[in-house]
Amino acid sequence: MRSIPSLLGTLSLFVSSLQVGYAAEQPHRHYQVVERLDSAPYGWTRGGKPPPNQEIRFRLAAQHGRAAEFEQKVTDLSSPGHESYGHHMKRDDVRDFLQPATETLENILGWLDTEHVPENSIQTDGYWITFSVPVSQAEQIFNTQFYYFHNMDSDATLVRTLQYSVPDNVYVDVQMIQPTTRFGNFGAQRTLPAIKAVAATFQDLTANCSSAITPDCLRQLYGLYDAKGKPDPQNRLGISGFLEQYARFGDFEQFLAKYSPNITDANFTVVSINGGLNEQKSGLESTEASLDVQYAISLAYDTLSTFYTTAGRGPLVPEVDQPNANESTNEPYLDQLHYLLNLTDDELPAVLSTSYGEDEQSVPESYSNITCNMFAQLGARGVSIIFSSGDSGVGDSCLMNDGSNRTRFLPTFPASCPFVTSVGGTYGINPEKAISFSGGGFSERFPRPEWQNKAVESYLTQLGNQWDGLYNRQGRGFPDVAAQADNYLIIDHGATRKIGGTSAAAPVFAAVISQLNSARLTRGKPRLGFLNPWLYSLNQTGFTDIRQQFDATNSLLSRAKRFLLLQNALIPTPQTPPQLVAVAREVLELGALASIRQTDAPSFTRYYQQLQPFYDIERHVEATGEGVNVDFSTSQRSKITGLYLLLLLSMGNSTGFHTVLEGLVEEASLKGKSVEDDPYIKYPVDLERSLMEGSYDKVWRETKSERVPSEDFGLFSNVLVGTIRSEIADCSEKAYPSLPISNAKNLLFLESEGAVIEFAQQRGWILRDGRIYFPVEPEAAARSEKDILAASGTIIENTIGYARELETIV
Template structure:
């Protein structure tokens, strides 16, 4: 429902009640709070008196549905606007707040003696950064009680509050404020490494036997997903973005060793590094996750250019927010972006998650296909009383990749994260596919998940016994951290084909995947994803919250994009 705009002079006026002058800034209402300190965090008490923090204030757009409406039209192959992606400036215009919002928020800040010189405005006025706010000032501004908290496993120390409020007059204008109640911690990586065994690799062939104990090499992946014969040709326009967090970096030496063994025609493969928000790059101390993402993506797409984003957490503690603000400020964004990190959705304040999700929608509107791993804990970890999907995978504006295993035929891998969001409603593109699954599921697991929520994953790929090189030695990995760069590589090749034909890139994938793209996917109909002391969901005919719509076949997907060509170019 659109916010009802009230004249600003009325909002800012002082009201006299019983002879007592009151200010609109004194009428506070809770925005978000936790009943208890989040898991793995303990309080260290009040910070020292001169502690300051930088506050990030996200404002609501005046045209609240304009961005999503545009994204849906741009991403729908049946719409006249399909593929007409927006510029940075056009997106900024769609998400701009009402001028009254900006004036009102500045008046609120001035009331609390925050000078205009400490406030910077970005993204068309939709994002305010307020630097060097004292903790006592932040407490007054937000009705908060900031304390120092430390993480029991990592010893990370942050300044947070268990609850915060906003003046009632601002609730229709401010979307979220950070840092407040989001207790960030190192992002979870969805992979598990171990040293290589002597088990033989699965070799490509016309009819491979099913082997669950054999390594799935790059050659096997390229054969399985039909990319072997395609040679990229739009390297001057097409790029892949690989996001890196937790101070993990890829190694050029490890990439060279990987390509030498598994893709010798690509031994000169390389990447550029973009440092975000003070991020670092030390290739002499590489991380498994970063090596995995770069090696699989480069192996699938060579010689397509790659950008590795090394992101340091923002002062608010959220790496995603820092990376999104940086990449959306750029004039051009990569056509394909892959991420293998996430948090469980239930650790986020809902308004905060919505803000981050809407930033991913901006990327989609600008022509980027954004892919996320679905997680490695099935429907949830441990003795959970409710299934726990991960975020940002639950955001309806990204494409989520689950896990399969085995060759001939593929089956669901039990680790495959899947389920339904408690924050985001089921999007229109999923209505038919998810409704069919839920009708067949019946009342099983009633109360453990939100049947009206966005379902994940959307698609899937191999996630077990994937070899990579790390610190000069070969490791074998499993997890959806493997699946995501495999699928992003296939999407990048499709973008290459589109660009080479003079067409725009795919951009936001899901409306196409749940429509005409279905003809290019292999349905996975066996396996499950246990968790939370349950058997989890089962892979069935059609969409399911284990493997989504299935695994990709590059040549068939290319044909759905170019149906006039019965024999797509090799």
Template sequence: MIISYSAFAAFTLLLCNAAALPDSHAVHEKREATSERWIKRDRVNGLTTLPVRIGLAQSNLDRGYDYLLDVSHPDSPNYGKHWTAEEVAKKFAPSEESIGAVRDWLTSSGIDRKRISHTTNMGWLTFHATVQEMENLLHTEYYHHEDSETGQVIPACDLYHIPNHITEHVDFVTPGVGLNVRNHPQGGPPSPWKRGINDHHEPAKFQEFPHEKIHNNSDLATCDIAITPACIRALYDVPLPTTAVKGNTIGIFENGNFYAQEDLDLFFSNFTPYIKNGTHPILDSIDGGVAPVPVAQGGGESALDLELAYPLIHPQQVTLFQVDDINYSNGSLNASGIYNDWLDAIDGSYCTYSAFGETGNDPSVDPVYPDPLPGGWNHPLQCGVYKPTNVMSVSYSAQEYNHPVNYQKRMCNEFMKLGLQGHSIFFSSGDTGVAGRATDPAPNGCLGPNHTIFNSRYPNSCPYLTVVGATKVYPGHTVFEPESAANDLAGAPYKTAYSPGGGFSNIFPIPPWQETAVASYFKHHNPPYPYYSGNEPLGYGGGLYNRSGRGYPDVAANGDNIAVYSAGKAHLSGGTSASTPMFASIVNRINEERLLRGKSPVGFINPVLYAHPEVLNDIKNGSNPGCNTNGFTAVDGWDPLTGLGTPNFPKMLELFLRLP
């Protein structure tokens, strides 16, 4: 339906009749839809006072790629010259031009300069104003909006206007169009967004395994049955570590899954007798995260992550980022976001950082603290209480479509800032091939009306992360032969099918360091599927994937038939949950050697690896089926299944030691 300009103008004036709309103003934000749970009530009294916050546009966000390349590309004269947290904050703070322009607009509109404060994080101008003042300032109307589920009532408008010359300087205004939902339930069962459904909390594969089947834990002849620490060292030519530079710990993220010390001790006794029983991670408890737990409650994810990291890095230490209290971890309280609390805790500025219309935690997605329920973290959200480690490994992920685009962009910028400061962050690529989890959103985990469109993962698609796929030593093969991409059918012998996630983002474009590799892949190994690209709608023209999107994974490592102890029993486990801490641990070892020579940590490693793929073992066999297709195929060079390949420790070490 086509609406005439005059009809649209009349509609606009009807919505915003607090003052005639000048030609110099334009709509800055407009709510496209309102959830049925919100009921629009009466107008807010004009004398009501509102706490107003104007989010100032951050500077230089569009140059993040360039800044990160400058300290991460092997040919850059500034390689390894990482920034301090203060330098990062200053570089991305709003410009003096933005601050001055917005302040001048406010004062010329009747807001006295003495009423306006500039927050210490430089991201906001704040003041108190009456509703009448705000309606005149923004040419809008404020109404009470009631949340029918919680009874919460907040003031909000349907849209608001600001001067054209101010648009580039303002991110957003609050109170504005936002209708955030507080997630503390008022009774009744948890919502479908409870954790454990949309987030990755257990390895893809988990089967009890009689330990007696492995007669010699150093015997490489049984690596096609169970991957032990000896098998990993042989696969990637990694010697036993001997040094421990103070402070060079590897960080392991856990949420909703908890380790048991008894499991670690069983693993050490049976597979790594050179590690003493009682060895345990440094606990950085975030917002009430608890660990360890009794052995009967020991979780498979935590066991897998820790039991893979220790054999590769000990006597280096592990820092455990155990995130969120028991009520959020077990799904009693609703929250689908699991990373912001961790990022808040390791970078206090992120708690109030504003970008893309998102500021701080989003109460419609993230946990809300204090949590007054029994066992809850009944304290404020923790901000900047821990230091990020040089290397961080995260074996959890969900789907891009699950969270708002701007929420993901803001978080992705934080990973860029951590990379600028010299931190390497590894994420698992997922375990359901080109699809999402079953029922996420369809029974086959795929998008579109016919459930055929490939389902990209979050936050894996952020270009500032190193995403890890998974490989396997197939039966009858040895660790001295090339691996293949992991791909197991349901019931063979595990309950669920498993193949490493891989594909292309629907949000983020191909980053500069990946352009050549992706172009070569499409030129020489073009997938046999229709695609869409750029700003075309999801599935445009029958396309199954976004050809212009950031491709993932970047690398791979073994992620199948991993020998672990969990809940007091021996198991075979697997998934990209295994490959991620494995690859991250190897990079932590490289950092150790660089630090011993007085060099910086490697930081964001993608530009180096894409420039020097010869330091990785190219994987050329396998696929990651999903969405009624065979998915993508492992080929010569980079592919959206195993990335550039698996680690070759001696070659990687030699390369990174050559760099400044």
């Protein structure tokens, strides 16, 4: 028996076929394609036809021809030293500057009239024209077909098309019409595995940002201390809310009481855009909204703050083929931007923080260009636009969607737009380091702005030809700044949680800018507005350069080692003063740890070898109680040795591993102890034991567990997992002709199917129909199923052989 939705879909197709026939009877017209997609973006699949009477509200952007001129004007008024710096434009000034020619608007409106678009549905606002028509009429107007498209990951369903056209006589007047080819799959820029319920400890409540992030520790770290803003209408702080994320007042009050008890009177207002809801009792997750309002507002205390809740994305409709007609056609970015640009100058926020984004390549180019120009319009009016840079590093799958399947780093939009300030992520204290997932790179669409030339050229010089061909050297580089992005404590639905991601960094930086605006306005200066030309003109003054920390560290280490060399203390002798022995050991240990943090294994090995004479002295004194009077209380021998064991294990050097381990076992036995009493030694020993057992999954779980003794062990742990992954891949090529991508994800210990695709490309595997096909040797092409099953045993045989080899060594 066919379901009601199925029958509706069939009827829709039947009616559509009648309409296509009707359209064919209309007078012949010449059309030009405005925008075309070769296929639906990754993750989207085409479904049936929407009902022909379903209304869609379209936004048409008319050509005005002054985008480049306008963007230069915005850059000028945002550049310190320029005569127009700080002279922000008024709303009507921006509208007048970008007003299309009268004949352009008349031509477009005349075309809509000939297409019988109801006059009362048409609205004109500057270079934007909005109108509503049913699907059947839209298909005739744009010479196309609309379908439902569904995204399995987000469960979103949209009404979209893969191309649309307009008649020849209006083609030159049209920039873009949406929603048509704009699918959108933007999401909050946060690390989902980091969202977990926790019980806040006393250490968390008095944190210095090393174990957990709270407003108090951020105030200390970034020099805000007890600063507070003023409730000035010229300095409103705006926070964007999308995807049914609601800022809950109860959670906010509980957060302040727990983590900022001296500012419990802080508050915010909620503004709805396009019917965005303010559900205070919703059972849906609201971690993103909670994170944004709790940190932005607590750090910018006493600033007028607004949470903008914007409706719009594909609906969630379990067991129903057809989505809600209104929700399936929304376009939230444009709705929010139109709302903000229509506000009076007094109503605009001074700072807008947004923690959402998507792959730049998934956004139609006309859409990204127009949207970026709209951000510039807000900047022209004195609004600082802050976006998180993303949580996928240089890209998730790193696959181009232009049909070539080329490997390429994938920038994030809107973070790649030159007229927003993009915020990346860091972690750790003294030094503060770039966090591994922080999004960054170079835009494939937006050229590098002049204000960024000096900084980017310096970076590219240091980078050399590494990664050449995988990114656009002439593109706009991002992020512009970075802030802490891990272990944030928040309150969501009454529970304390830890969360991470660049979505945490963006509202923190927005709060800092809000505080600066408050100070400027108090002194009679204009607010900062579009930030980037000013930020880069500072030449890093007031900022910490993460890379320079390593450069400075290496410079200091070189100077210290030269001094020790002149004192004959780099290799200790009986004549070396005890105090100098301790200093030399500490310098070399710092060098070893700095090498780890710079992912420099050869340098770490050299430091380890240089440290052995110092550790020999320590071993001798501990064993005999005799010898030089050296202070060993600060020695990091266990940690350095554990790291070296892990390095040997990751390199497959089992002989070297057991040589070092046997010495440690003997030393521990003389003390009546076990090497496994030391967590730094126990960790690599446990990993090696799991390898002997062939328990690769256990190794992977161990490297992700809380038993990793310190973050410095992460580098070699990742190398070890990579080595195991390569061995499994080698065996899989011999054992199987193909595997489903989902199975390969688990087999190779990869965290996403995008990572599987990237790994498969590196190995030269073929991807087709959701499966990975391994290269087939000519002589193996005719293998029987029995042969394949026999070959699959090589995985087990290799594991047993490896275990036997290690057992022999033991």
